[in-house]
Amino acid sequence: MKAWVQVLQHLADGRFHSGEELAFALGCSRSAVWKQLQNIRQLPGIEVDSVKGKGYRLSRPLDLLQEDVLLARLSETNRTRLGACNVLHTVDSTNALAMDERLQRSGQAMAWFAELQTAGRGRRGRPWVSSFGDNIYFSLAYRFDLAMGQLAGLSVATGAVLVQLLREYGLTGHGLKWPNDIHWEGRKLAGILLEAHGETDGPSTAVIGIGVNLRLDKRVAEGIDQPCATLEDAGLLIDRSHFAGDLLNTVISMCEQYQGNGLEPFLQIWRDNDLYKGKEVALLGPNNEIRGINEGLADNGGLSLSVNGVSKTYFAGELSLRPTDEVDRV
Numbered sequence: 001m002k003a004w005v006q007v008l009q010h011l012a013d014g015r016f017h018s019g020e021e022l023a024f025a026l027g028c029s030r031s032a033v034w035k036q037l038q039n040i041r042q043l044p045g046i047e048v049d050s051v052k053g054k055g056y057r058l059s060r061p062l063d064l065l066q067e068d069v070l071l072a073r074l075s076e077t078n079r080t081r082l083g084a085c086n087v088l089h090t091v092d093s094t095n096a097l098a099m100d101e102r103l104q105r106s107g108q109a110m111a112w113f114a115e116l117q118t119a120g121r122g123r124r125g126r127p128w129v130s131s132f133g134d135n136i137y138f139s140l141a142y143r144f145d146l147a148m149g150q151l152a153g154l155s156v157a158t159g160a161v162l163v164q165l166l167r168e169y170g171l172t173g174h175g176l177k178w179p180n181d182i183h184w185e186g187r188k189l190a191g192i193l194l195e196a197h198g199e200t201d202g203p204s205t206a207v208i209g210i211g212v213n214l215r216l217d218k219r220v221a222e223g224i225d226q227p228c229a230t231l232e233d234a235g236l237l238i239d240r241s242h243f244a245g246d247l248l249n250t251v252i253s254m255c256e257q258y259q260g261n262g263l264e265p266f267l268q269i270w271r272d273n274d275l276y277k278g279k280e281v282a283l284l285g286p287n288n289e290i291r292g293i294n295e296g297l298a299d300n301g302g303l304s305l306s307v308n309g310v311s312k313t314y315f316a317g318e319l320s321l322r323p324t325d326e327v328d329r330v
């Protein structure tokens, strides 16, 4: 384990630890500890207080992910479906790792979690900003005996089960914006990025990337280009390892069900949580904007819009409310 991680684990309790104590615990010199503290201070969202005579402490305790606690949340069946689960401290993007075919064991699901992503990927080429140890950054690579084209509805199915899981954790007032953004009080709480590779006719591997905001450092939040919400804003303080494990369990079960039954079992859940149905919306493409009334989720996972009185289904674009009925602009 890297030395800075060891120092951070000692400091995670939010209490003071002297340089001497840290040096003893790590078996190194006090100046080596000081050097690691400089590295820790660079992590987004982390502040280290240093007080003469007391030592060092984090400005707030950290709830670091614990792999054993996380894995204990999986059902026995899902444990057998999982080839490996990697809990990382920093990574460029868990999706980028999961898309790397060399890292995948054939036929088994593989999961990646990270405390921090340095180049997190969002939809439509946007960045997904991170702060260390606060949120969930998770990717699952899952192999399907399905053609690539049949994976299209997976992102909608993932949105549906994530909304449900958040409700089981006590969240209310949240819902879905097509295809899979989760909003709470008009602000984005969680996002899903689906990537895939494989044979056109199958088998194919889907990489399901999920980011959930549990808590965001104020300075980190300033770097995000859209209004965002956290579970903390909603008054929910949850155990990160429990939530990460339940999320992994939920997404593996969802994949298994999708393999057998496709999107159908998830349509009603999605529709029951649609925040935009019946509203006047605009669907933004790279070069155009389509305006219409949102008729809701189509059976194939597309977005059904009534455009000048004619129903059409769309499969791509960024949905936003028309300014006329803009209640919660996104």
Ligand code: BTN
Residues within 6 Å of the ligand: 092, 093, 094, 095, 096, 117, 119, 120, 121, 122, 123, 124, 126, 128, 136, 137, 138, 139, 181, 190, 191, 192, 193, 209, 210, 211, 212
């Ligand atoms: C969106 O823009 O709504 C999608 C955001 C997806 C973010 C998650 S965080 C874990 C995984 N790794 C990434 O680089 N992106 C996804």
